[in-house]
Every structure is written in structure tokens, then in C-alpha cells.
Amino acid sequence: MVGSVLGASHWRSHRGETMVASYAHNLSRRLPLLSLLVILGVGLVIMRFIGTVRWPVLLPGVAMMAFAAERGWHWLPSQVAQRPLARRRKDIVTLPMSVGLSALFAVSWALSLYCVGNDAQRALVRVLLSVVSVAGVLGLAHAPAAALRLALTCTVPAAIVYLAVDGAGVWPVVVVLTMANLTVLMMTFGFHADFVRLELSRQQLARRERLAARLAQTNFEQASRDPLTGGLNRRAILARLAQEVTRHDAPQPWLALLDLDGFKHINDTYGHAAGDDVLRAVSRRIDAIGGVVAHGRLGGDEFAILFDGALDGPGVAAAAHALSQAVRAPVVHNGVTLRLHASTGIHRMRGANAGAANVGGHAVGACLERADAALYKAKKRGEGAIVLFGPEDEVALQHRSAMTRQFNGCRLDDRLRLLYQPFYDVDSGAVLGFEAFARWSPDGQTWLAPGEFMHLATATGRTGELTRAVIARTLAECDAWRRGLTVAINLSPRDVTREGAVESLDRLVRDAGADPARFLLEMNEAALLADPRRARTQLEAFRAAGFRLALDDFGAGWSSLSQLRDLPLDMVKIDRGLAAALSSDPGARAIVGTIVSFAWQLGIECMIEGVEDEAQLATARALGIRLMQGYHLGRPERADVALAAMDRAVA
Ligand code: C2E
Numbered sequence: 232m233v234g235s236v237l238g239a240s241h242w243r244s245h246r247g248e249t250m251v252a253s254y255a256h257n258l259s260r261r262l263p264l265l266s267l268l269v270i271l272g273v274g275l276v277i278m279r280f281i282g283t284v285r286w287p288v289l290l291p292g293v294a295m296m297a298f299a300a301e302r303g304w305h306w307l308p309s310q311v312a313q314r315p316l317a318r319r320r321k322d323i324v325t326l327p328m329s330v331g332l333s334a335l336f337a338v339s340w341a342l343s344l345y346c347v348g349n350d351a352q353r354a355l356v357r358v359l360l361s362v363v364s365v366a367g368v369l370g371l372a373h374a375p376a377a378a379l380r381l382a383l384t385c386t387v388p389a390a391i392v393y394l395a396v397d398g399a400g401v402w403p404v405v406v407v408l409t410m411a412n413l414t415v416l417m418m419t420f421g422f423h424a425d426f427v428r429l430e431l432s433r434q435q436l437a438r439r440e441r442l443a444a445r446l447a448q449t450n451f452e453q454a455s456r457d458p459l460t461g462g463l464n465r466r467a468i469l470a471r472l473a474q475e476v477t478r479h480d481a482p483q484p485w486l487a488l489l490d491l492d493g494f495k496h497i498n499d500t501y502g503h504a505a506g507d508d509v510l511r512a513v514s515r516r517i518d519a520i521g522g523v524v525a526h527g528r529l530g531g532d533e534f535a536i537l538f539d540g541a542l543d544g545p546g547v548a549a550a551a552h553a554l555s556q557a558v559r560a561p562v563v564h565n566g567v568t569l570r571l572h573a574s575t576g577i578h579r580m581r582g583a584n585a586g587a588a589n590v591g592g593h594a595v596g597a598c599l600e601r602a603d604a605a606l607y608k609a610k611k612r613g614e615g616a617i618v619l620f621g622p623e624d625e626v627a628l629q630h631r632s633a634m635t636r637q638f639n640g641c642r643l644d645d646r647l648r649l650l651y652q653p654f655y656d657v658d659s660g661a662v663l664g665f666e667a668f669a670r671w672s673p674d675g676q677t678w679l680a681p682g683e684f685m686h687l688a689t690a691t692g693r694t695g696e697l698t699r700a701v702i703a704r705t706l707a708e709c710d711a712w713r714r715g716l717t718v719a720i721n722l723s724p725r726d727v728t729r730e731g732a733v734e735s736l737d738r739l740v741r742d743a744g745a746d747p748a749r750f751l752l753e754m755n756e757a758a759l760l761a762d763p764r765r766a767r768t769q770l771e772a773f774r775a776a777g778f779r780l781a782l783d784d785f786g787a788g789w790s791s792l793s794q795l796r797d798l799p800l801d802m803v804k805i806d807r808g809l810a811a812a813l814s815s816d817p818g819a820r821a822i823v824g825t826i827v828s829f830a831w832q833l834g835i836e837c838m839i840e841g842v843e844d845e846a847q848l849a850t851a852r853a854l855g856i857r858l859m860q861g862y863h864l865g866r867p868e869r870a871d872v873a874l875a876a877m878d879r880a881v882a
């Protein structure tokens with residue numbers, strides 16, 4: 232081991248470098264003392280031989296003292312520490328040679344004096360040589376090769392000279408000198424082996440620690456990175472937000488939520504690889520915007536971005552604008568140029584530095600809610616709008632959350648009221664049935680239309696309950712179904728995909744002794760878009776249970792005619808927007824004409840809703856529509872009023 236540690240190539244490895252440092256450090260704590268001992272010893276010899284020999288004979292001693300002083304200085308810990316590693320390595324590698332040569336020089340000089348000295352002078356030389364060689368070997372414990380040379384140069388020539396000058400009588404001295412040197416040498420080698428073992432295991436430990444730290448870092452990185460974009464993932468960016476809301480030492484950053492417009496379209500049209508390219512490009516572009524402190528993907532095509540808290544309102548708006556522009560730059564995927572834009576909602580995460588009104592700050596959820604409200608507004612504005620959450624938004628948000636709490640906490644049946652609007656066969660003038668419209672009251676006094684509360688039902692997860700409550704109420708208060716008429720019920724999008732919806736509505740209707748065929752379930756295209764395959768299966772199940780199905784608001788949105796062909800439908804309801812345009816817009820007439828003839832070919836009934844005057848009625852009739860609904864024919868009314876109106880008409 233000693234040999235391998237001392238091999239020249241060893242010193243050049245990384246392990247060798249740490250070893251060099253630690254060897255040099257150890258030597259620096261011993262060699263200056265050893266030099267001092269040499270200076271002292273040589274000084275004593277010179278003093279003792281003054282007068283015995285001519286002064287030039289003593290000059291090499293003086294030179295040696297100077298050399299030892301220089302070496303002592305050279306090996307001072309402070310000096311060693313300053314030297315570059317390569318120099319230290321060179322010093323260690325050349326140490327055996329330089330120790331060997333200087334020992335040879337010193338021993339030769341001392342022994343030449345020994346030959347001419349008297350008894351006392353010889354005794355001094357013997358003692359000093361022994362002491363210096365033993366101390367030297369100990370001092371060079373961490374340079375065993377140098378120690379060995381020192382021991383050999385001190386012992387062998389000295390023993391020969393002692394025996395030659397003093398005769399055989401001096402043998403006990405020679406034996407003691409040799410034994411002492413041998414013992415110290417062996418101890419030294421033992422020390423050194425221990426030292427090397429210790430140093431190597433220390434290095435191994437340090438390496439393991441470094442490895443463990445690197446591993447921990449990699450694990451942390453992996454757990455917090457979004458594998459697709461390389462930015463932070465949802466967990467990590469939320470953790471960062473949590474960190475920010477508890478900080479009070481700096482103005483809190485702005486939280487921006489960025490949502491891509493048209494991303495789904497790119498995914499659907501060009502495939503997921505194109506979508507992935509877009510997400511990666513957006514993440515890179517966010518990264519390049521000034522003022523961004525952190526960003527990550529919350530999921531899908533939504534990104535959370537933290538802008539520097541030092542920015543003021545206009546500053547953050549400018550940064551968001553720059554980002555919005557950057558996102559607009561085309562992304563090229565497989566030679567296809569993809570374009571899209573993003574909507575951005577921004578909210579200042581409040582903290583102790585904010586104004587008095589803001590003291591207390593918001594938890595992460597509240598910050599996200601506000602940025603999300605601003606994003607929602609931006610989305611509604613369209614065209615890559617940027618919206619900063621303002622005081623009036625705060626008021627609206629508080630109002631909305633109060634309403635949400637009320638909706639969440641209420642017994643639906645207590646706060647629900649239904650209005651029924653008749654629909655007619657205009658040829659016979661007969662009422663065919665009624666459509667039920669829900670009204671909800673937050674306080675038992677004001678009644679809200681679905682446009683104002685349906686989102687609360689969605690947010691609180693009570694849409695299924697609402698639909699069941701509407702049907703139960705209809706079964707109880709509007710006996711049109713007993714008279715062979717139809718009751719139309721509006722389904723919310725979730726009813727169209729929710730597991731178990733068919734069974735629960737079917738049971739509800741049958742338990743009341745009603746025939747599901749008396750119920751026309753209406754849903755709009757948005758309900759079908761979210762998960763078309765699941766929606767289709769569910770519609771077939773509704774149909775199998777005996778319900779009839781209508782596609783509502785047809786002509787208002789995307790309205791693909793192929794949907795009419797592919798879905799199990801009984802009726803299509805033409806949107807009231809088209810009804811309103813009928814008398815004035817030839818385009819609307821053409822569209823309605825197409826829908827009517829297509830529905831006729833497929834054997835699907837066709838109803839037009841929102842008919843408000845005679846002109847619209849006449850045009851619709853001329854286009855071949857018999858089934859109609861609208862204020863012109865009858866307004867939505869309470870059950871008793873609606874039924875009484877029908878009875879009057881029949882009578
Ligand atoms: P919808 O199914 O298209 O219902 C027609 C809406 O137009 C109703 O508004 C109705 O009162 C109104 N309306 C009827 N005739 C006319 C007319 O001649 N002119 C005009 N301008 N409007 C007319 P309402 O009650 O506010 O309902 C709005 C929407 O809310 C409904 O649209 C339906 O999608 C949804 N909805 C209503 N009740 C329920 C319900 O119980 N459950 C679910 N999930 N959605 C419902």
C-alpha cells in the first residue's frame with residue numbers, strides 16, 4: 232500500500248490530489264521543527280569544534296544551517312498552504328531525493344569532524360547524529376521513502392566510521408543506534424499505513440456523501456420537473472406559491488395564469504406530438520421573458536408564472552404583454568406552422584408589504600382563485616387578452632363565493648321553482664307538451680335564471696341533484712305527462728357523461744308511475760363535445776331506457792350536421808338566435824331550410840324555439856317546421872298557470 236500510494240501516477244489522479252494536500256499538510260507540521268533541530272545540532276557541532284579544526288572546515292556546517300533554515304521556512308504550514316497543488320506534489324515527490332542528498336552531505340561532514348575530534352567531541356557527534364536521525368525518521372513519517380534514506384545514510388556510514396575510529400569497543404553504541412533507527416522506521420511505516428488507510432476511507436466517505444447529495448438533488452429535480460417542458464411541475468410551482476405567501480421580507484410577486492387559446496384544436500388536428508412541441512415552446516418563451524421569477528405547468532395547457540414583486544401594475548402588464556406577443560410567434564412542427572395565442576389573468580399575491588386593506592395576505596388557493604377569475608375574464612374577452620384582477624373583481628368574487636356557499640348549503644328542493652313553457656304543433660294548434668325551466672333563489676325572495684346559477688351547481692358538484700330535483704318536481708306538479716303530453720327537461724353537460732345518471736333518472740320516473748317516453752331530455756352540443764364517445768354511449772342508454780332525446784340550441788355553435796346523423800336523437804331544436812333572424816336574414820333562412828330537410832331525411836323531428844312574432848312563425852312554417860315554442864305562443868309560467876292556460880285553449 233505504501234508503494235502504491237507513493238507511485239508517481241497515483242499523485243495525478245483525483246484521489247491523489249486530495250492525498251497530496253493532506254500529505255503536504257502533515258509534513259508541514261513536522262518538517263520546520265526538524266529543520267530547527269538540524270540547525271541546533273549543526274550549530275552545537277560548529278561551536279564544539281571551533282579551535283579544533285580550521286574555520287574553512289566548519290563552513291559547510293554554516294551552509295547547512297542556512298539550507299535547513301530555508302527548508303524550514305519552505306515547509307512552514309502557512310507557506311505550504313499558499314503553494315499550488317502541483318508545486319506541493321513536486322515537493323513531495325522530490326523529498327526522498329533531497330532528504331537523501333542533504334543527509335549524505337551532513338553525515339559526511341559530521342563524520343569527517345568525528346575522525347579528528349577528541350572523546351567528548353566524538354560523543355557529541357554520536358549523540359547528535361542519533362537524535363537527528365531518529366527525530367528525522369519520525370518527522371518524515373508521511374514520506375517513508377525519505378525516512379528510509381535518512382535512516383540508511385545516518386546509520387550505515389556512521390556505524391562504519393565509529394567502528395573504524397573507536398575500535399570494536401564501540402559496538403554497543405552501533406547496535407543501539409541501528410536498533411533505534413530500525414524500531415522508529417517500523418513504527419513510521421505502521422503510522423504511514425494507518426494514515427493512508429484513514430485518508431483513503433475519509434476520501435471514500437466524502438465521495439459517498441457527494442454521491443448521496445447528487446442523488447438527492449437528482450431525485451428532487453425529477454420530482455419537481457415537468458417531464459414534458461422541463462419547467463416546474465404542478466406540485467413544485469404550488470409549493471413555490473406556498474413559499475411566497477408566507478414571505479414577508481419582500482413585495483410579493485404577481486401570479487399570472489396563462490392559458491393557451493386553440494390548443495385543443497392543434498392537438499386534435501395535428502396530433503399530440505404537435506401539442507407537446509407547442510407546450511415546450513411556450514415554456515421556453517416564458518423562461519426568456521424579463522421579470523419572470525418562476526414558472527411551471529399547472530396541467531394541460533395552463534401555466535402559472537410568478538412575476539417579480541418589484542414590478543408595479545403597468546410593469547407587470549408590460550411583461551405579460553411581451554409574453555403574450557412571444558406566445559403568438561409561430562411554432563414549426565414537422566414543417567407545419569402552428570399559431571396560437573394565450574389569455575392571461577394576473578393577481579398580486581398580497582403580503583405584509585401591501586396596503587392596509589390587504590394585510591393578512593391570501594393563501595395559495597385564494598391567490599389561484601383570483602388569478603383564475605382574471606383569466607376567466609381574459610378568456611371571455613378573447614384574442615389573447617390580459618386581465619389584472621382588480622378591486623371590482625374582488626367584490627364580484629366575494630359575491631360569487633357567498634352565492635356558492637348559499638347554493639352549497641341549501642336544500643335544493645326548498646329553493647327551487649319551475650316554470651313551464653308550452654310547445655305546439657302549429658298545424659293543429661295543439662299543445663304537445665311543456666319544457667321545464669329552473670329558477671333558484673338564494674334567499675327565498677329573489678329568483679335567479681339558470682344563466683346566473685347553473686355555474687354554482689357545476690362548481691358545487693350538484694348538477695345531478697338539480698336535474699333529479701327538477702324531474703321530481705315536474706312529476707309532482709305538472710301532470711301533463713299523465714295526459715299523454717311531453718315534458719321537456721334540460722340536462723346539464725355532466726348528466727350526459729356522469730356514471731349512473733341513466734339508472735337514477737329512470738328509477739325516479741318509473742317510481743312515480745310515469746313512462747320515460749313522456750320525457751324529452753334536452754342537451755346542447757357543449758355537453759357532447761367534452762367526451763363524445765362517452766356521451767354517445769350514455770345517450771344510447773337513455774334511449775334504451777325509453778327516454779326521448781333532443782339536441783338543444785342547434786345552429787348556435789359549431790352545429791355539425793353529421794352529429795344529427797351519428798347520434799341517437801329524436802328531435803333537433805333550432806336555436807332561438809336563428810328564429811330571431813328568420814324574417815330578416817336570408818342566410819338564416821337557408822341554414823334553417825338545410826337543417827329541416829336534413830332532419831326530415833334522418834327521420835328526426837324538428838322544433839324551432841324562441842318564436843316571438845307572427846312573421847317568424849310564418850317563415851318557419853313556410854320552411855316546413857310544424858313544432859314551435861316561444862313567447863309568441865306562450866311564456867314560461869308556473870305549473871298551475873301553464874296547465875290552466877292549456878285547458879282554456881282546449882275548451
Ligand atoms: P333553453 O333550453 O334554450 O331554454 C330557452 C330559454 O329561452 C329559456 O330561458 C326560456 O325562458 C327562454 N325563452 C323561451 N321562449 C323565448 C322567446 O320567445 N324569446 C326569448 N328571448 N327567450 C325565450 P331560461 O329559462 O333563462 O333558461 C336558459 C337556459 O338555461 C336554457 O336554455 C337551458 O339551457 C338552461 N336551463 C333552464 N332550465 C334548466 C334546468 O332545469 N336544468 C338545466 N340543466 N338547464 C336548464
Ligand code: CA
Pocket residue numbers: 666721753783
Ligand atoms: Ca332547452
Ligand code: CA
Pocket residue numbers: 783784804806807840
Ligand atoms: Ca334552446
